[in-house]
Amino acid sequence: MxxxxxxxxxxxxxxxxxxxxxxxxxxxxxxxxxxxxxxxxxxxxxxxxxxxxxxxxxxxxxxxxxxxxxxxxxxxxxxxxxxxxxxxxxxxxxxxxxxxxxxxxxxxxxxxxxxxxxxxxxxxxxxxxxxxxxxxxxxxxxxxxxxxxxxxxxxxxxxxxxxxxxxxxxxxxxxxxxxxxxxxxxxxxxxxxxxxxxxxxxxxxxxxxxxxxxxxxxxxxxxxxxxxxxxxxxxxxxxxxxxxxxxxxxxxxxxxxxxxxxxxxxxxxxxxxxxxxxxxxxxxxxxxxxxxxxxxxxxxxxxxxxxxxxxxxxxxxxxxxxxxxxxxxxxxxxxxxxxxxxxxxxxxxxxxxxxxxxxxxxxxxxxxxxxxxxxxxxxxxxxxxxxxxxxxxxxxxxxxxxxxxxxxxxxxxxxxxxxxxxxxxxxxxxxxxxxxxxxxIYYHDDKGIYVNLFIPSELNWREKGLTLVQETAYPEETTTRFTVQTKAPILMPMYLRYPGWAKAGVTLKVNGKVIAVKQSPGSYITVDRTWKTGDKIELTYPMTLRLVPANDDPNVAAVAYGPVVLAGELGTANLKGTAPFHDPADPYQYYGYDYTIPDSIGHTIDTGGKPVTDWVKPVAGLPLTFRTTAGLSKQPVELRPYYNLHRQRYVVYWDLK
Known part of the structure; x- marks a missing residue:
C-alpha cells in the first residue's frame, strides 16, 4: 500500500x-x-x-x-x-x-x-x-x-x-x-x-x-x-x-x-x-x-x-x-x-x-x-x-x-x-x-478431479455424488492418502499433480497395488478408472534438498527441501518491538526500522564446492529440521521451515563460498 x-x-x-x-x-x-x-x-x-x-x-x-x-x-x-x-x-x-x-x-x-x-x-x-x-x-x-x-x-x-x-x-x-x-x-x-x-x-x-x-x-x-x-x-x-x-x-x-x-x-x-x-x-x-x-x-x-x-x-x-x-x-x-x-x-x-x-x-x-x-x-x-x-x-x-x-x-x-x-x-x-x-486444493473438468495441493481435507462433489477424503501430514511426510466415497460406482479420471520439484520420482498405489507412472515432474498423473466406495490412492513424492539461487548470483542461494524453503535460526539477541506503523504522522516507519543485527551473526557458508546434501544434514527425529555442517562462525546452524520460524532472527539467502 x-x-x-x-x-x-x-x-x-x-x-x-x-x-x-x-x-x-x-x-x-x-x-x-x-x-x-x-x-x-x-x-x-x-x-x-x-x-x-x-x-x-x-x-x-x-x-x-x-x-x-x-x-x-x-x-x-x-x-x-x-x-x-x-x-x-x-x-x-x-x-x-x-x-x-x-x-x-x-x-x-x-x-x-x-x-x-x-x-x-x-x-x-x-x-x-x-x-x-x-x-x-x-x-x-x-x-x-x-x-x-x-x-x-x-x-x-x-x-x-x-x-x-x-x-x-x-x-x-x-x-x-x-x-x-x-x-x-x-x-x-x-x-x-x-x-x-x-x-x-x-x-x-x-x-x-x-x-x-x-x-x-x-x-x-x-x-x-x-x-x-x-x-x-x-x-x-x-x-x-x-x-x-x-x-x-x-x-x-x-x-x-x-x-x-x-x-x-x-x-x-x-x-x-x-x-x-x-x-x-x-x-x-x-x-x-x-x-x-x-x-x-x-x-x-x-x-x-x-x-x-x-x-x-x-x-x-x-x-x-x-x-x-x-x-x-x-x-x-x-x-x-x-x-x-x-x-x-x-x-x-x-x-x-x-x-x-x-x-x-x-x-x-x-x-x-x-x-x-x-x-x-x-x-x-x-x-x-x-x-x-x-x-x-x-x-x-x-x-x-x-x-x-x-x-x-x-x-x-x-x-x-x-x-x-x-x-x-x-x-x-x-x-x-x-x-x-x-x-x-481441488479443481475439476467435466470428467474428473484435479488434485493440486496436499492438505488434509474433504471434497464433496455433489453433482457426481462423490466425496474425496485426503489425509496427510505433508510436508512433514512425503505420502498423501486419498479415500473415495461414492453412492454408486463412477468412471472418472483423477489428475494428480506431479510437482516440478519432485525430481526423485513418485510412488503411486491404488488399493495397495503399485501403478507405473510414465509422466515426469511438472505434469499430472492421470488415474482413469471406475471408482467405488472405499477405493484408496497412496501418493508419495520423496523430498530432497536443493538450492534456490538468486537469479543474479548463483553464490547467493536459499535452501529448500521439496516445496519448503528452509531458514536458519539465528537467535533472539536484541529483538526489539514487533508493531511498527503506529505513528499517524509516518505510517511507513517500517522503511526505516532498525533490526540492530548483531555483528556476531553470519550468513556465509564455506561449502568447498560440494553439493548442498554434503553440508546440510537432517536432524534425526525432528521432521523438516536440518543442521549445517560447513563453517559458519564455527557453529552449526539449525534450519527449519521458513513458515514456522517466528519470533527470532533468521537467514533465508546464504552467501556460499
Whole structure:
C-alpha cells in the first residue's frame, strides 16, 4: 500500500473509452466460475474455453493440520472485533456518532493504525473483514461468521441511507474522490472502495446476504453517475493513483447482476499507462509500486473471462510470467519497499522491507485464474510455493497476528500486527488469505478431479455424488492418502499433480497395488478408472534438498527441501518491538526500522564446492529440521521451515563460498 504522492506512472493518449461500451456476447464455451463463486448466482458466465473449473469453497473442508490451525486463529480474531468499533468511522462520516456534550451516549473506542479517524485510508479493513467472515463461513459453516457479517451489512445499509448521497458509502467524505479526480494528493480512496465492493459481493456470494448485493449495486449507481462526465484526460489522471482492483470488483458485480452499467464501470478502470506495455510484451515494472499493479491484472484476467478480450489475456499472462520468473524470491513473494525493481536483481534486494504479503495474496488470485485457462501444472507449482512459504508463514502461531513484510535480510525478523491498532493492508488481506485455504486444493473438468495441493481435507462433489477424503501430514511426510466415497460406482479420471520439484520420482498405489507412472515432474498423473466406495490412492513424492539461487548470483542461494524453503535460526539477541506503523504522522516507519543485527551473526557458508546434501544434514527425529555442517562462525546452524520460524532472527539467502 502506498501514499498517493508515490505516483510514478504517467498517462497519455486514448484508452479503451469512457463508459461507452456495449454488452458483449454471453455465449458459454465453458462453465468455469470465478474462483469460489457459486455458478447459480452468476448471470454472466465465463465466455471463453477453460480446462479446469473451481469448486465452490463450500464443497471443501480443511479437516486438520497447519492450515486449519491458521484458519481458526484468524477466525477468532475476526469474531473478536466489535461491530460498534468497526462501524465507528463510517458512522462519524455520516454524522451518526456525534453526541452532544453531556449526552449519556458512550462513544465506541476508535480503531487505531490505518483505521484511525485521521487516516485517509480508513474503512478499507471492514471490506477485507466482510470477505474474511464470508470465507470463514463458507469454509466452516459456522453460523457465528454469517451472523457477524449480517450485523455489519445491516449497519452499513443504515450508513448508506443516512448519507443519502445517491448510494455513496464510505468511512471518508466524497471529497476524497473529488481530490483523486482532480489529481491532487489523497491516499487511495478507490483502493478503499474496492475492498468494500469486494467484501459486499463476497457476503452475497459466500454467505447469501442479499442486502449486501443491494448496497453494492447502489454504490455502483453512484459511481456510474460520478464518473460518466469525466474526460479521457481526467480519467487517466485519476487512475494514476492506486485504485486496487476496482476493475475486478466491477467485473465481478457485472457477473452477478448482468447490468451493462457494471461492465462499463469495470472497463472504465483500464489504466492505459500500466497495462498497454504489458499487452505488448514489455516489462514496465521497474520502480513500479507492486501492489498497485497486481490487482489490475487480476481485473484483466476477469475481463478476458467475461468478454473474451484477448489483449487482457495477453497482459495477464505476460505479467505473471515476468513477475514469477524475474521478480520473485524463494518464498514466492516479491518487491522491496513495496516496489518492483530491475528484473533478475534478487541478490541486490535482500533487505528488511521485502515480500509485502498483499502482493502474494493478489498473485495467488491471478494464478488461480490462469490455472483454470490451461490447467498448466506450472501455476500449481507457484501456488504451492507462495502458499506454504509466504502466506502460511505470515501468521504468528503464538499470537495469531500477521506480518506486513517478510524480510529477506539476513539477521532480520518478522514484525507482527496488533489486535486493534495496526490494520495495515496486509492485515486486511490476511483476513482473507488465512480464511480460504480450501479454494485451490481441488479443481475439476467435466470428467474428473484435479488434485493440486496436499492438505488434509474433504471434497464433496455433489453433482457426481462423490466425496474425496485426503489425509496427510505433508510436508512433514512425503505420502498423501486419498479415500473415495461414492453412492454408486463412477468412471472418472483423477489428475494428480506431479510437482516440478519432485525430481526423485513418485510412488503411486491404488488399493495397495503399485501403478507405473510414465509422466515426469511438472505434469499430472492421470488415474482413469471406475471408482467405488472405499477405493484408496497412496501418493508419495520423496523430498530432497536443493538450492534456490538468486537469479543474479548463483553464490547467493536459499535452501529448500521439496516445496519448503528452509531458514536458519539465528537467535533472539536484541529483538526489539514487533508493531511498527503506529505513528499517524509516518505510517511507513517500517522503511526505516532498525533490526540492530548483531555483528556476531553470519550468513556465509564455506561449502568447498560440494553439493548442498554434503553440508546440510537432517536432524534425526525432528521432521523438516536440518543442521549445517560447513563453517559458519564455527557453529552449526539449525534450519527449519521458513513458515514456522517466528519470533527470532533468521537467514533465508546464504552467501556460499
Amino acid at each position: 502506498t501514499r498517493s504522492k508515490l505516483n510514478i506512472i504517467s498517462t497519455s493518449g486514448l484508452s479503451r473509452g469512457i463508459l461507452t461500451f456495449s454488452l458483449v456476447s454471453q455465449s458459454v464455451l465453458g462453465l468455469a466460475q470465478y474462483p469460489g463463486l457459486a455458478a447459480n448466482k452468476m448471470k454472466v458466465p465465463v465466455s471463453v474455453p477453460v480446462k479446469a473449473k473451481s469448486f465452490d469453497l463450500q464443497a471443501v473442508r480443511i479437516t486438520h493440520g497447519l492450515f486449519r490451525d491458521n484458519m481458526e486463529r484468524e477466525g477468532k480474531w475476526l469474531l473478536s472485533l466489535p461491530v460498534e468499533r468497526l462501524m465507528h468511522s463510517f458512522r462519524v462520516n455520516a454524522g451518526m456518532n456525534t453526541p452532544k456534550p453531556g449526552s449519556p451516549t458512550k462513544m465506541p473506542k476508535p480503531l487505531g493504525g490505518w483505521e484511525g479517524l485521521d487516516m485517509e485510508l480508513r474503512g478499507h479493513s471492514i471490506g477485507h473483514l466482510l470477505s474474511g467472515l464470508a470465507l470463514q463461513y463458507a469454509s466452516t459453516n459456522n453460523e457465528a461468521f454469517r451472523e457477524k457479517g449480517d450485523s455489519l451489512i445491516t449497519a452499513l445499509a443504515d450508513v448508506q441511507r443516512e448519507l443519502n448521497q445517491d448510494g455513496y458509502l464510505s468511512a471518508y467524505p466524497q471529497h476524497y474522490i473529488d481530490r483523486n479526480i482532480a489529481g491532487t494528493a489523497v491516499w487511495a480512496p478507490w483502493y478503499t472502495l474496492h475492498k468494500l465492493f469486494a467484501g459486499l459481493t463476497d457476503q452475497y456470494t459466500y454467505a447469501g446476504n442479499q442486502q449486501a448485493l443491494d448496497i453494492a449495486t447502489k454504490m455502483a449507481a453512484w459511481a456510474s453517475h460520478k464518473l460518466s462526465p469525466l474526460t479521457t484526460e481526467q480519467r487517466q489522471k485519476m487512475l494514476r493513483n492506486e485504485f486496487g482492483g476496482m476493475n475486478d470488483a466491477f467485473f465481478n458485480l457485472y457477473a452477478l447482476t448482468g447490468n451493462p452499467d457494471h461492465l462499463k464501470l469495470a472497463q472504465f478502470f483500464y489504466h492505459k499507462a500500466a497495462l498497454e506495455p504489458l499487452e505488448n510484451g514489455q516489462d514496465n515494472l521497474n520502480k513500479a509500486h507492486a501492489n498497485t499493479f497486481i490487482p489490475k491484472l487480476v481485473g484483466e484476467a476477469r475481463d478476458y473471462e467475461l468478454t473474451g478480450n484477448e489483449k487482457a489475456k495477453t497482459a495477464a499472462l505476460f505479467f505473471w510470467n515476468t513477475v514469477v520468473q524475474h521478480h520473485t524470491y524463494a518464498h514466492g513473494g516479491n518487491s522491496d519497499k513495496e516496489h518492483f525493481f530491475e528484473p533478475d536483481k534478487i541478490a541486490k534486494h535482500l533487505t528488511g522491507n521485502t515480500g509485502e504479503t498483499c502482493n502474494t495474496y493478489n498473485m495467488l488470485k491471478l494464478t488461480r485464474h490462469l490455472f483454470t485457462w490451461s490447467a498448466d501444472e506450472t501455476y500449481a507449482d507457484y501456488y504451492e510455493q507462495a502458499l506454504y512459504n509466504h502466506i502460511l508463514g505470515q501468521q504468528d502461531p503464538e499470537s495469531g497476528m500477521v506480518c506486513y513484510f517478510t524480510p529477506m535480510k539476513a539477521g532480520a525478523y518478522r514484525l507482527y500486527s496488533t489486535p486493534d491498532q495496526s490494520f495495515w493492508c496486509c492485515v486486511g488481506s490476511g483476513f482473507e488469505s488465512q480464511s480460504k485455504y480450501g479454494e485451490a
